[in-house]
Amino acid sequence: MSTNVKQKNLNTNNSQPQFQGSIWKNLIVISIPVAIYLIFKHFTSAVDYFIVGNPTKINKNIDSVITLMKQIGKVFQAIAMGLGGAGVILVAQEYKKNNKEKTQEYVTLAFLFSIILSLLLSIVFYIGAIIPNFDLFLPVSYRTDGGSLCYNIQLISFIFMTINVVFIGIERAKNKTCFVFFLNILNISTRVLLAFGYKWFREKGNVSIVDLQFATLFSDLLITFIAFYFMFFNKKNDTRLDFKKFKFSSKVLKKFSKLSGGLVVGKATYEVGKAVVNILTTKFYEPYEPSLLGIAGLAALVNGIVYSLSQSFEDGQSVMVSQESSNQDSRKTLKIFKNVFVITTILGTVGILVNQFYGEKLLRFFKPTKDFSSEEIQGFKTILFYEQLSLFTSVWASMMMGYIISYNKSAKVSFWMNLLRVSLRISLLSLLFLATDINHYSQFGWSTAGSNIIVLIVVTVIFVKFIKKSHNESAQQKIIKKDLKKKVFLV
Structure with a gap:
């Protein structure tokens, strides 16, 4: 989804349009409609938990x-x-x-x-x-x-x-x-x-x-x-x-x-x-903690409110970087990335504060008719603690992958990183359950956070290499342009 913003053409020779004015302003203009849609869509997920508030005779969970x-x-x-x-x-x-x-x-x-x-x-x-x-x-x-x-x-x-x-x-x-x-x-x-x-x-x-x-x-x-x-x-x-x-x-x-x-x-x-x-x-x-999956779903629901906002700025970054990627100078696209990095870091911090101070209140808001046990409340807080790390790990990894995709026009890096993420998640969950005695809610949380952290590290390495390569290519293009100008001048 995209929004029309002020643009200008550098020339008439098939060059991609550049965004005019403040990067922050353009990001906000592009991201707000996406944010409205994503948050609206996210709250529809809350409707199911809110409306079906009571367990049934056969299925208590x-x-x-x-x-x-x-x-x-x-x-x-x-x-x-x-x-x-x-x-x-x-x-x-x-x-x-x-x-x-x-x-x-x-x-x-x-x-x-x-x-x-x-x-x-x-x-x-x-x-x-x-x-x-x-x-x-x-x-x-x-x-x-x-x-x-x-x-x-x-x-x-x-x-x-x-x-x-x-x-x-x-x-x-x-x-x-x-x-x-x-x-x-x-x-x-x-x-x-x-x-x-x-x-x-x-x-x-x-x-x-x-x-x-x-x-x-x-x-x-x-x-x-x-x-x-x-x-x-x-x-x-x-x-x-x-x-x-x-x-x-x-x-x-x-x-x-x-x-x-x-x-x-x-x-x-x-x-x-x-x-x-x-x-x-x-x-x-399920034999030990029958409500764990439901609690995990509710933790993701609470954390997803701010996560949806961060996603909208990821989308805004992709739109702007895609438009600017045809230019050989990567400085402006990196500036866009840095701006989105600052925005998502601020949003992530706000998300953690919301989760810590209002997480339980939001849980009871989404499930007003349910009486949670003290164990379920503690389990919710445990999973939410690990889940909220995705406000940084998943968001930053997605930003870097989105940046690379905007240049390469290929989603291969996203596919392989998602495959790595789920493979790690399944492996960590199985390993923690079979080989450790830590709290079951912590096992579930660690499997989420651990896979996200490892993927972030791998994506960061790929991203840094990509930036270095782009910078070298940009420098070479500048040298070629200077040589061409000299030749034209001599002629």
Whole structure:
């Protein structure tokens, strides 16, 4: 998501626009809309914990169920982004070239390809979740008390999500930023209103996670209806589906398959890793600390308020560095990075103060009907202590990766670092549980903090090497330019 700011062109020879005026001002202008969206989206996560406040007869650890199911939902969302994103990239390339015929072909293929693949994957995920004694897709212990039904509703939502990703992505490629922002806010608002509708019209304590999943399904379906209207019936839409002119091409299909495969792996790796961590957590700790996963989810919820703000400035940095990266002088992009580093450091400090002084109050605000035991409160404080370190470790690592990606236009470094992060998290969690006697909440917290710290160190080394290389290349370019000027002067 981006916002228009004052820009100027250095020349007319395909140079990227530079941002004019104060870096701080531009960062704030770009980041505020993103911050509003991310915080709004984050608070929708709080709605689930807030509305489903009471445990059920079969499953007393409803917060753990919510945490697990929400992470499974994030996996489906990441896959949908990958499937839909492939088509969007190819459509955007042809649309910007004003190649109407190719654009039309890619739009139609993108929709068909995304729908068919999402249907096939839904069948695979459904079969995986009904296999007896097989916990990879959905833990057996969570299949009762609405868990299986909730999972199946998520699979249907996954199909609608994939369609929505294609539609919204195409609209974004057409620079319809306001319309895209409206669709995202409409989706979130509808979901929240439906969730509260269940709370208002149902008897106290009768709202279940299944109800909340239906709210998600209907909000996604609403956007899908809008997508179908624009793609089939809106004559003003220049990217409508046209099956009459559609030509099947195995070459294009291979291109779609290759691109979507890479995007799915890249986007879903981290979310799948987190889902595996959640499943491991239930296996390791449920017999001893049945509420641990739920408490961890609530700690992440509290910490995520300030984390969302920091993420918005990461996004602002990426936009500005991408615009400036075509210039050979890296001093301005480093200045942008330093400004964002200062902002996120201040936000991280504020986040820690909020967590320390208001963390427990926020916990009780999100769960007003629950009576927490002293052990659960202490466990919450322990996990929150480790979780809040991500305000520095994860944010700084993401900033550095974002900086490199803005220059390289490749997300490989992000993929490998996310893979490293989840691998370390799984390894540390297993090692701490099997080989140490420290508090279970501390084990969970250390696995999070430890993996983030190691990734930060690795990313910092890569970043420093990248900066040195960029600086050397910049110096060489300056020498070449000076030599050219001398030659022109002599001529």
